[in-house]
Each structure stands twice: as structure tokens, then as C-alpha cells.
Amino acid sequence: MTLLPRALRAILGAGGLCLWGYTMPARAQSSTDAAVPEVKVEGIRPQRSALELKLSAERARSEPGTHDDPAKVIENLPGVARSPFGSGQLLLWGAAAKDSRVYVDGVEIPQLYHGSGVRSTVNGTLLQSVTLSPGAYGADYGRAIGGMVRLETRELPDDHHASVELSVLDASALLGARLGERVRVALGGRYGLLDRSLKLVNAPDNAEFFAVPRYRDYQAKLQLALRERESLTLVLLGSFDEAERIVSNRDPARVRRASETQGFDRLYLRYRRTYADGSLVQVAPWLGRDTSRYDASFGANPAALAQRALRFGLRAEHRSRVDSKLVLSLGADIAGASAQIERRGSLTIPAREGDLSVFGQPPGDDSNFDAWHTLLLNLAPYATLDWQLGPLTLTPGLRIAGYLLEASRNTPRIGQTPSIGQSSLHAEIEPRLNAGLRVSRRVALFAAVGLYSQPPAAQDLSAVFGTPTLGPEKALHASLGESVALAARLSLSVTGFYRYLSELAVRDPSPTPKLAGALLDGGIGSSYGVQFLIEQRDWYGFSGSLAYTASRSERRDTPESNARLFDGDQSHVLSAQGSQTLSAWTLGARLRFANGTPRTAVTGAFFDAKSAAHQPIFGTVNSQRLPSFWQLDLRLDRKFELASRALLLAYLELLNVTNHENVEEYVYSQDYARRGAVTGMPFVAMAGLRLEL
Amino acid sequence: MSPRREVWLLLGGLALLACRPEFEDDSWHVDSARVLAVKSEPAEARPGAHHTFTAFLSVREAPSAVPVWSFCSAPKPLTENNAVSAACLGSSALVPLGAGLSLEADTPRAGCSSFGPDSPPGGFRPRDPDITGGYYQPLRLDLAGAQPAFHLQRIACELADAAAGTATQFGLSYVPNQNPSLDPITATVSGQPVALTEIPSAARVELTLSWAESEAETFTYYDRAQQALTRKREAMRVSWYVDAGSLDTDSTGRAENDLELRVANHWIAPKTPGKYGLWVVLRDSRGGVDFSAYVLEVRP
Numbered sequence: 001m002t003l004l005p006r007a008l009r010a011i012l013g014a015g016g017l018c019l020w021g022y023t024m025p026a027r028a029q030s031s032t033d034a035a036v037p038e039v040k041v042e043g044i045r046p047q048r049s050a051l052e053l054k055l056s057a058e059r060a061r062s063e064p065g066t067h068d069d070p071a072k073v074i075e076n077l078p079g080v081a082r083s084p085f086g087s088g089q090l091l092l093w094g095a096a097a098k099d100s101r102v103y104v105d106g107v108e109i110p111q112l113y114h115g116s117g118v119r120s121t122v123n124g125t126l127l128q129s130v131t132l133s134p135g136a137y138g139a140d141y142g143r144a145i146g147g148m149v150r151l152e153t154r155e156l157p158d159d160h161h162a163s164v165e166l167s168v169l170d171a172s173a174l175l176g177a178r179l180g181e182r183v184r185v186a187l188g189g190r191y192g193l194l195d196r197s198l199k200l201v202n203a204p205d206n207a208e209f210f211a212v213p214r215y216r217d218y219q220a221k222l223q224l225a226l227r228e229r230e231s232l233t234l235v236l237l238g239s240f241d242e243a244e245r246i247v248s249n250r251d252p253a254r255v256r257r258a259s260e261t262q263g264f265d266r267l268y269l270r271y272r273r274t275y276a277d278g279s280l281v282q283v284a285p286w287l288g289r290d291t292s293r294y295d296a297s298f299g300a301n302p303a304a305l306a307q308r309a310l311r312f313g314l315r316a317e318h319r320s321r322v323d324s325k326l327v328l329s330l331g332a333d334i335a336g337a338s339a340q341i342e343r344r345g346s347l348t349i350p351a352r353e354g355d356l357s358v359f360g361q362p363p364g365d366d367s368n369f370d371a372w373h374t375l376l377l378n379l380a381p382y383a384t385l386d387w388q389l390g391p392l393t394l395t396p397g398l399r400i401a402g403y404l405l406e407a408s409r410n411t412p413r414i415g416q417t418p419s420i421g422q423s424s425l426h427a428e429i430e431p432r433l434n435a436g437l438r439v440s441r442r443v444a445l446f447a448a449v450g451l452y453s454q455p456p457a458a459q460d461l462s463a464v465f466g467t468p469t470l471g472p473e474k475a476l477h478a479s480l481g482e483s484v485a486l487a488a489r490l491s492l493s494v495t496g497f498y499r500y501l502s503e504l505a506v507r508d509p510s511p512t513p514k515l516a517g518a519l520l521d522g523g524i525g526s527s528y529g530v531q532f533l534i535e536q537r538d539w540y541g542f543s544g545s546l547a548y549t550a551s552r553s554e555r556r557d558t559p560e561s562n563a564r565l566f567d568g569d570q571s572h573v574l575s576a577q578g579s580q581t582l583s584a585w586t587l588g589a590r591l592r593f594a595n596g597t598p599r600t601a602v603t604g605a606f607f608d609a610k611s612a613a614h615q616p617i618f619g620t621v622n623s624q625r626l627p628s629f630w631q632l633d634l635r636l637d638r639k640f641e642l643a644s645r646a647l648l649l650a651y652l653e654l655l656n657v658t659n660h661e662n663v664e665e666y667v668y669s670q671d672y673a674r675r676g677a678v679t680g681m682p683f684v685a686m687a688g689l690r691l692e693l
Numbered sequence: 694m695s696p697r698r699e700v701w702l703l704l705g706g707l708a709l710l711a712c713r714p715e716f717e718d719d720s721w722h723v724d725s726a727r728v729l730a731v732k733s734e735p736a737e738a739r740p741g742a743h744h745t746f747t748a749f750l751s752v753r754e755a756p757s758a759v760p761v762w763s764f765c766s767a768p769k770p771l772t773e774n775n776a777v778s779a780a781c782l783g784s785s786a787l788v789p790l791g792a793g794l795s796l797e798a799d800t801p802r803a804g805c806s807s808f809g810p811d812s813p814p815g816g817f818r819p820r821d822p823d824i825t826g827g828y829y830q831p832l833r834l835d836l837a838g839a840q841p842a843f844h845l846q847r848i849a850c851e852l853a854d855a856a857a858g859t860a861t862q863f864g865l866s867y868v869p870n871q872n873p874s875l876d877p878i879t880a881t882v883s884g885q886p887v888a889l890t891e892i893p894s895a896a897r898v899e900l901t902l903s904w905a906e907s908e909a910e911t912f913t914y915y916d917r918a919q920q921a922l923t924r925k926r927e928a929m930r931v932s933w934y935v936d937a938g939s940l941d942t943d944s945t946g947r948a949e950n951d952l953e954l955r956v957a958n959h960w961i962a963p964k965t966p967g968k969y970g971l972w973v974v975l976r977d978s979r980g981g982v983d984f985s986a987y988v989l990e991v992r993p
Binding site: 249250251252253254300301302344346347348351354355356357361363364365366367368369371412413414415416417507508509510511512513514515516517518557604605606607608609610611612614615616617618669670671674676 | 716718720727728729730731767768769770771772773774775776777778779782812813816817818819820821822823824829834840841842843844845854855856857858859917918920928930932941942943944945946947948949951974976978980
């Protein structure tokens with residue numbers, strides 16, 4: 001079942017998206033496309049921000065550098081900074097990775113990529129689309145002061161189907177079947193092979209810098225057709241990652257061990273019914289579990305953080321037409337997390353944004369322990385109007401985000417004294433407005449503004465390592481842009497953006513912080529910039545895009561302190577990719593450029609006679625940058641029609657074909673007198689096969 | 694530095710690996726006078742106690758300059774990862790004590806409130822101890838021509854974040870740290886003992902240092918996870934420095950659960966005959982120190 005009429009679905013299937021009666025390019029939804037005839041539809045368009053970039057999964061996975069993984073296409077989009085090598089972080093419009101969210105069918109999952117960033121956590125064959133909203137999104141989503149990525153799973157085909165994929169990274173399979181008239185099911189799984197592949201080629205041990213990831217994920221989907229235009233979908237999916245590294249030394253005080261595991265499971269049910277006039281009702285309760293464990297030792301100094309969280313939520317929405325020009329959506333977005341957390345070691349690990357340290361520096365000698373429980377509940381009713389006034393479309397929305405924040409202790413544990421918990425209620429009124437003006441058939445303007453909030457991280461609510469009384473972090477997003485259809489299937493969009501962050505949780509900079517007050521909620525940040533996207537679609541077999549973002553992201557740790565660059569700031573990010581199809585062959589290339597992220601200069605060192613180690617003396621925070629990154633990738637794929645319904649795709653990706661040595665980190669000699677660079681991925685050839693039946 | 698590049702090209706292959714720089718590990722090499730360690734007697738005492746501090750310098754004869762000593766009064770903020778506050782690197786937080794190879798001074802009486810668990814009235818956060826339960830008063834040494842050095846003087850403070858009974862029991866059972874004591878060094882070449890004054894040129898010499906079993910003390914420790922007292926044994930480390938030839942490593946040691954009482958290192962003697970310096974420092978994990986300097990005489 002689907003919301004959209006058949007005629008419109010046909011257009012979507014051809015790679016377009018219908019937006020309020022005219023067809024937009026699939027990628028830049030806000031840009032017009034004069035070459036495609038206007039289509040009038042009777043349904044109600046899905047409410048989306050004009051800033052969303054939505055790609056079909058099939059198209060996304062064919063782009064160079066994605067390794068046949070649709071979600072990897074995010075790297076090619078504007079507004080997305082390059083994540084550090086091997087991290088898979090989602091850095092959108094200058095926001096920290098922890099401030100952005102990932103959704104599958106509207107259900108939040110904790111990570112888009114497996115720990116290393118090489119693969120997404122959801123099998124690409126199950127996906128219908130990938131949508132990027134770097135900011136200023138509508139009232140139906142929240143709990144994030146950054147941006148979001150949404151993955152939509154596809155409608156299961158009417159008949160039996162299978163997809164098997166094998167690459168040097170992993171092996172995966174997805175099998176689907178029809179059970180009777182109304183039921184369709186699909187089961188899939190993936191198992192990472194990277195550690196085995198590395199052993200096969202006797203790769204060198206670089207455990208000091210990067211851990212080789214081991215990962216697996218699974219998906220199951222059951223689709224039940226009820227009445228006409230009514231469906232029930234049950235999805236179970238999960239992911240698990242682990243990595244371990246050991247750096248040996250003859251001095252036990254210098255032996256380093258670290259093991260990390262993280263995983264999640266989600267089970268959700270989605271009821272969906274559309275009516276003849278396009279009205280929609282959908283309800284999706286969900287339940288899940290997140291686990292993560294970091295266990296390290298630096299000599300005898302331990303550093304451990306373990307979290308187990310029960311996650312639950314409900315998303316419900318009713319969308320109906322008030323009159324011919326007005327559509328009203330009413331919904332509720334509820335999410336909760338009950339977490340058990342245990343942490344041991346120094347306050348300085350895990351590091352926080354803005355901390356003064358150098359890569360590889362051991363944590364401080366200080367050590368403590370805490371075990372605590374949190375309950376973070378967010379109940380957010382929302383309402384949105386879609387109002388069409390001739391060429392102007394206005395989408396005002398209001399989200400009222402109520403937070404219940406509970407921590408099991410408001411002071412550190414002493415002996416067997418019973419704990420006194422901390423509980424607080426917060427209500428955030430979050431108005432949002434999205435506007436689009438169609439100036440001509442080729443030109444459209446759009447703007448968006450809104451208030452956003454997110455709950456504090458559960459791990460920050462420790463009475464020993466954090467502050468149990470932290471409240472929500474807040475943001476203001478604003479954007480203004482224009483999209484132009486330059487020619488048939490050639491579009492340009494330009495978007496300026498601004499984001500102001502407040503009440504961020506930051507370390508208390510005073511030498512003597514308050515009890516149970518290691519963190520303050522006084523951090524301030526801002527990011528602003530402009531992004532460009534030029535896209536050519538299907539021009540004599542050529543498709544390509546050029547995305548460029550110029551931005552600046554700053555933070556102030558207290559309202560009184562001077563602004564400094566955000567740790568992940570990248571002022572220039574460019575990604576250009578193109579593919580040419582020649583019958584069954586497709587040849588593609590991708591060039592990425594990003595200037596380096598900020599680092600704090602080491603201006604000297606002193607000798608710590610207790611640990612017999614030198615320690616760095618720092619200059620101004622984030623006053624220098626790593627060298628710029630650039631990388632050229634090539635992709636060649638070939639499709640083989642094996643039978644009427646059997647398709648084999650073979651692809652070869654040559655990553656970093658120029659073998660450019662990209663500096664990923666600075667490292668220092670023991671006395672900090674010499675500086676060296678850890679360089680990233682060298683020239684790598686990566687091959688894979690995908691068989692679809 | 695000699696950067697090593699690993700370039701991989703393999704069909705289906707990969708190397709999702711970074712290339713790392715390899716610094717020539719010669720941190721055992723000393724070519725000028727610098728502070729290698731500071732020994733305090735007593736090794737641990739309450740703030741305000743009288744101490745004798747002795748600096749161990751990498752010099753074979755009388756030094757041309759002596760360290761200038763200062764206590765640092767600035768506690769480290771939570772935003773810093775180093776052993777001492779960045780304020781200790783300036784002058785505003787320093788309390789000058791004088792100059793000399795050794796110094797007698799009383800530690801500041803406010804040590805347990807500035808650097809320990811005794812938070813001031815008003816509900817402030819006590820400082821976290823190290824993994825041996827210790828708190829430390831920073832003592833800065835400035836030696837002309839060398840990087841600043843910091844000795845962290847262990848101070849005995851009350852157990853502030855435990856139940857009253859546990860704190861009382863801790864006070865009764867905890868024995869302040871004693872400095873360890875090094876046995877004389879021994880040397881062998883190809884398994885045969887050799888005198889330090891009779892080392893063949895270019896020989897690979899195994900140097901062995903040992904200590905008595907009692908030097909690795911056991912001590913009472915408050916386990917914050919279990920909220921209970923337990924016993925720990927000190928880990929021991931030896932730092933090695935030479936002014937010629939080369940050592941396998943600058944640091945060896947034994948973990949707290951390792952009952953071995955000796956460590957070995959290898960020195961490749963220079964080809965040129967002469968007298969060379971060897972400095973060794975034994976540290977226990979509670980901040981206790983012993984050190985020795987030797988002259989290694991290389992024969993043709």
C-alpha cells in the first residue's frame with residue numbers, strides 16, 4: 001500500500017519525486033525540472049522540508065565510492081563533512097555526530113554505519129531510499145539539534161526474490177517470499193569479512209591507530225496487506241560491532257588494550273492506512289535495545305564505559321486535507337530510553353569535544369567509578385499545516401517536546417547510603433516554518449527556520465563523571481536557498497544555513513567544580529555556511545553531481561569564553577562524482593576534497609617524573625589544521641542478465657587511485673620534539689558481486 | 694622519523710589500514726643534563742610534613758647548573774589531560790623554594806584540599822585519586838637548558854568518599870609508602886658475567902636490575918566499585934638512560950600481579966673505547982623512587 005497514486009508512483013519509480021503537483025529531481029527535491037511534464041495528482045504530498053535530499057537506494061548504491069551500499073552515498077551530498085578515517089561519524093552542517101539522528105522507517109537507530117564506517121548497519125537491498133536532512137527539518141521529527149538521515153525500507157515484491165552479495169568487506173543475503181495472498185516476508189543478514197580478508201593478505205598491524213572492525217547485522221520484514229490501502233508491517237533488525245586492539249610493550253605501564261562492542265536491535269510494527277482522498281493514518285510502536293561497551297587499559301589505568309538501554313517509542317500521525325489548499329497533519333512522537341550505565345577510569349576518557357589532548361595521549365592518572373541508571377522520556381505532539389497559496393507554499397509546524405529526565409543518583413555513592421535520584425520535567429515549544437516559492441518553471445526559492453532540542457546524553461548524567469541535573473540542549477536552525485533548472489535534467493541548488501546551539505553540556509572549566517557538577521550546560525555554538533549542488537541526471541547515459549559546502553563551526557565553552565573552532569570543523573568540503581553507462585557497463589569516478597579538521601598545536605613539553613613520561617604543552621585551542629584531504633576513486637561495474645529474472649552485478653572500486661597520503665592525525669615522539677603524521681587509506685582495490693534472483 | 698608506507702594492491706584486497714610514522718625510539722639517550730627523577734624522604738606523608746627532595750640528573754660529574762624548585766598551588770581543571778595544571782607551567786601559581794641538587798621543604802598544608810579529596814565547604818567535587826588511591830602535590834624543577842620537570846609528591850589524605858567505618862578502617866590499616874631500593878646492577882655478555890669496567894666494544898650487554906621482595910609493598914586500597922577496602926601490590930618500573938651506545942628500550946617493569954623481582958635490558962656498547970654513563974631509576978606505582986648512576990667502561 002502506498003500513499004501515492006499509481007501515476008505518481010510511476011514517476012517516482014523513474015527517479016523523480018512529486019512535490020505539490022510538479023516533478024522535482026530525485027536528488028535536489030527543491031529544484032525544478034522543466035524537462036519533465038507537470039503531473040496533477042489527487043493525493044496529498046508527503047510533508048518534507050525543502051532541504052531534504054532524497055535518493056533512491058538503487059541509484060545511491062551505484063555511485064562511485066559507495067561499495068554498493070546506498071547509505072554510503074551520504075558522503076557525496078552537500079552539508080556533510082568528511083568523517084575521520086575509520087570513524088563513520090555523521091557530521092552535518094557543523095554539528096557533532098552525537099547531535100544528529102538516524103531513522104529507519106521513522107524508528108531511531110543509534111548508528112548509520114558499522115563502527116568503522118565502511119558499511120551501513122541496514123542491508124542496502126532492503127532499502128527503498130536514503131534521505132538526508134542536514135537541518136531545519138519539519139515538526140514531525142525532533143530530539144536532535146543536528147541533522148538526520150532517514151532510511152526507508154522498500155515494499156516487498158509480490159513474488160519470491162533473493163539477493164546475495166559478496167565482497168572483501170562482507171557477505172550478505174536477503175531472501176523474500178510471498179506467503180499466500182496477503183503476506184510477504186523477507187529475511188536478510190550480513191557478516192563482516194574484513195578481519196579475515198586482512199589476515200589473508202597478511203596486512204600489517206596498525207593497532208596503535210586503528211582497530212579492524214568485525215560486524216554483522218540482520219533484518220526481517222513481514223508485510224501484511226489488510227483491506228485496500230491498508231497494511232501492517234513488522235520489522236526486526238539489528239546490528240553488532242566489535243573491535244579489539246592491543247599495543248604491546250616490555251613495560252607493563254605502556255601496554256595498551258582496548259576492546260569495543262556496540263549493537264542494537266529494533267522491533268517495530270507499522271500500521272498504515274490511506275484513504276481515497278489521500279488522507280493518511282499511520283501508527284508505529286517500536287521497541288529496542290542498545291548496548292555498547294568500551295573496555296580499555298593504559299598500563300594499569302582502566303577506562304571502561306558500558307551501557308545497556310531499553311529503547312521504546314511510538315510514532316503516530318494523521319494527515320488529512322482541510323480544503324483544496326490546506327493539509328493538516330497531527331501526530332505524536334514518543335521515545336524513551338531506560339539505561340544502565342557503568343563507567344570506570346579517568347574523567348578525561350572518553351574525551352569530549354574541545355578537550356586539550358593529542359592523538360594517542362594516555363588519559364590522566366585520576367580514576368573513579370560510577371554505576372547509575374537513567375530514564376529519558378520524550379513525548380512530543382506536533383501539528384503541521386501544508387498551505388498552498390499559488391506559487392507559495394507554507395508549512396508552519398509546532399512541536400511541543402516534553403522531557404522527563406531521571407537519573408538514579410544526584411550525588412556520588414558513599415558506602416551503602418541509599419541513593420537519592422534526580423528527576424526533572426522540561427517542556428520545549430518548538431515552532432518551525434518551511435516556505436517554498438516557485439518563481440518560475442525553472443526557479444524556486446525556499447526557506448526554513450525552527451527551534452530544536454534534544455535530551456542530554458545518558459552517560460553525562462553521572463553524579464561522578466557528569467551532572468545529573470543537565471537539561472535539554474537547544475538549537476535554532478535557519479536556511480535560505482534557491483534551486484534552478486539549468487537545462488533538461490541539469491539542476492543547481494544553493495542553500496545558505498545557520499545553526500545556533502545553546503545549553504550544550506561542557507566540562508566545568510573551574511579547578512574546583514561543584515559536587516555532581518563535572519559538566520555544565522553553558523556551552524554555546526554556531527555554524528553557518530553555504531552549500532551548492534549541481535546535478536546532471538541521465539544525459540546520454542551520464543549522471544553526476546558536484547556538491548560543495550563552505551562553512552564555519554565554532555564553540556564557546558562558557559558564555560564568557562572566546563569562540564574557538566569546533567573539533568570537526570571543515571571549512572571547505574567538495575564531492576564530485578559521475579558515472580557513464582555504456583550498455584551493461586558503467587564507469588564512474590568520484591573526487592572528494594575537504595580541508596583538515598582543527599588541532600591544537602603542541603608548543604613544548606615538560607617531564608613528568610612520576611610517570612617518567614613527557615607531556616605536551618599546548619598552544620591556542622584548535623589553532624591549526626590537519627592538511628587538506630583529497631581522494632580520487634574509480635568504479636567499474638558490469639551487469640549480467642543471467643536469466644529472465646536473474647541479474648548479476650560485478651563491481652570493482654579503486655579507492656584513492658593516486659595513492660595520495662592523506663593525513664588523518666598528528667602523532668608525536670615521546671618527548672614531543674618531533675611530529676609525524678598518520679596517513680589514511682592507501683590505494684585499495686575493492687571488488688564485489690551481487691546476485692539478484 | 695622514517696615514515697613507513699604500506700601500499701596495497703590486491704584484487705579484492707584492501708588494506709583498510711593507515712600508515713603510521715615510526716619515530717626512532719631513542720628516548721633512553723641523554724646528551725645533556727636533565728632531571729630524570731626526584732626522590733623524596735619520606736616518600737609519603739601528610740601535607741605540611743618536612744621532606745628532603747633529591748634530584749637525579751643525567752650528569753656524570755658535578756652539574757654546571759642546579760635545579761630551581763617550586764611548589765605549584767594550582768589544581769588541574771577537568772578540561773586538562775596532563776599530570777599538572779597548565780597554570781603550573783607559568784609563574785603565577787608557583788611558590789619558589791630555592792635551588793640545589795637537593796632541598797628540604799615542608800609540603801603545603803593545603804595539599805589535601807588543593808590536590809586531594811578534602812573539598813572546600815559549599816559542596817564541591819573532591820578530586821579523584823590515582824589507581825593506587827594516591828593524591829599528589831606538584832613540585833616543579835627548572836634546570837637551565839632543559840624542559841621543566843615535575844615531581845608529584847604523594848600526600849597522605851583521609852578517605853573522604855567512603856562510609857565512616859570504612860574510612861576509619863582505612864586510616865588504621867594504610868601504611869604510607871616507602872621508597873624502594875635497587876640492588877646493584879649486573880651485566881653479562883653472551884651469558885657470562887662481565888664487570889662494568891670491562892665491557893668489550895660493540896658488545897651486546899645484558900643489564901639486569903633487581904630489588905628485594907619487600908620493595909614491592911602491598912597496601913590498603915579503597916575500591917570504589919565495591920565500596921570496600923582491599924589489598925594491592927605495587928607495580929615496579931625501571932627507566933634506563935645512557936649517553937652512548939643504544940638500549941633496547943628506555944623502560945621495563947613488572948605489573949602488580951607479576952611476582953618477578955628483576956628486569957633486564959640490553960645495551961649495545963659503542964665501538965669506541967671509553968667511559969660512558971648509565972642512569973637507572975626504579976619507581977613503584979605509589980610514587981616511590983630509587984636511582985643509581987653507573988660508569989660503563991668499554992675496552993677495545
